[in-house]
Amino acid sequence: MADLSALKSHAARLENVSLSELVAQGGSRDAALQFEAAGVSLDARKQRLDEAALGAFHALLEAADFEAKREALYKGAIVNTTEKRPAIHAAIRNPDLLTDQEFGEEVRMARISTRAFAATMKQMPILDGHPVKRVVNIGIGGSDLGPRFLYDALHKFGRKDVELKFVSNLDPADLEDAIEGADPLTTLFCVISKSFTTQETLMNARAAHAWLTSHLGKAGADARFAAATAAPQKAIAFGLDPSKVFAFAEGVGGRYSVWSAAGLCLDLVLGPDIMDRLLDGARAMDEHFASAPLAQNMPVAKAIIDVWNRALLGQNSRCVGAYASRLQMLPNYLQQLEMESLGKSVTHAGQPLGEHQGGQIVWGGRGSDVQHSFFQWLHQSTDRVPVDFIGLRSMTFSDDERAKALIANMVAQSAALMQGREGDDEQGQHRHMPGGRASSIVMLDELSPETVGALVALHEHKVFTEAVLYDLNPFDQWGVELGKELANSILSGDQSRFDPVTQDLLRQFNF
The missing domain is CATH 3.40.50.10490 (Glucose-6-phosphate isomerase like protein; domain 1)
Known part of the structure; x- marks a missing residue:
């Protein structure tokens, strides 16, 4: 099991450092927090991380035998330990991987x-x-x-x-x-x-x-x-x-x-040809995840960021802002992928996870619509919530003023979260925004079957990497079952399993 407590000294060191100061360092830190693969890029320079913390995470993954576990996933070995099954989503994209x-x-x-x-x-x-x-x-x-x-x-x-x-x-x-x-x-x-x-x-x-x-x-x-x-x-x-x-x-x-x-x-x-292209894009990300060194590996980096914010900085949720209308369902999709996979409270061995361990709450919506709804909370509430901005690089070359304005809004929101603003006018603290709020920008070169496939595979693999760091099983979902069992009891007329309030509700609802 990866000992995340080894990261606490890095969290203590960085938690109160100005995020703007970290960003201003540039140089090798910039290089360590930018990634590209399969038509997708990740810019994590506005995360409260530095090279030393990243290196400590890489050492934890090596100690947790990450490479062997990744190989077992690809080869079709039993990685879903509670149900004694493989998890073959990567192998579906490339059956040659299977033993x-x-x-x-x-x-x-x-x-x-x-x-x-x-x-x-x-x-x-x-x-x-x-x-x-x-x-x-x-x-x-x-x-x-x-x-x-x-x-x-x-x-x-x-x-x-x-x-x-x-x-x-x-x-x-x-x-x-x-x-x-x-x-x-x-x-x-x-x-x-x-x-x-x-x-x-x-x-x-x-x-x-x-x-x-x-x-x-x-x-x-x-x-x-x-x-x-x-x-x-x-x-x-x-x-x-x-x-x-x-x-x-x-x-x-x-x-x-x-x-x-x-x-x-x-x-x-x-059409099957488009599905083949989707599979090709996911396969390209699979190959990157399998072969790129930890320091250049995009799914590994995304996992480190999310574990860092959740387990070390205590930020229990993450907002996903999809700045492309056709990606508006992405937050919903990621909600299930991540919260069903990582919504656990015990390790593989059945031991309790530590405080703030396990997956984040994932939520979000479509930019720029969300700027006029919950972004107020992101900027000025007492909670600090990291944001993933998802956009299309192709829009930056568009002649359509709306496309350029959409990307400008995405970048501006990321800057505003980090920089904040002093409340120095007649409204005082009501206009104050504290800043120091982390975000990442994920860009697809364009909206295509290949890049969308790679985007999904990126998140699948980052979930797997998080599970290695937390030492939990991301492939079962026992929490889904109990409510379904109880619903079947209600429909079959068996109310003996229920408390008095539930029995009263069932009478009210004509059961």
């Missing part, structure tokens, strides 16, 4: 099958002679947030003759909105569930099937369903056509699953 080459061939064939299905849909009508005009993805958690974020980011690269809608919530309005204006004859539903037991997904799938059946009969409804799951026999037992059921491995965690058949709707609507 078990027979399994690697299964991964390749899974990609070939979804790619072929998508190509067939584009070339010829597949729904009883009718073309697909609308795809509706039914899933929740990683089966929704990953595809939703990537579609929002990359829809301009996709097919113009097919639209994609998403259903995740049990509120009947969610499905109603997704099928509003849809022609049942030209609508295809993709049901995405690793276990094929997820309550929300199966209930919505049954409701969607009932809607189709009311218009087209059972046979017509059956023809308009496809699925991706790690439990294909359950999907077939549910009534789905085996030829439209696409399997992925148990080692694919939900929040890491968009690279697998769980990204089926993206293959169908963006």
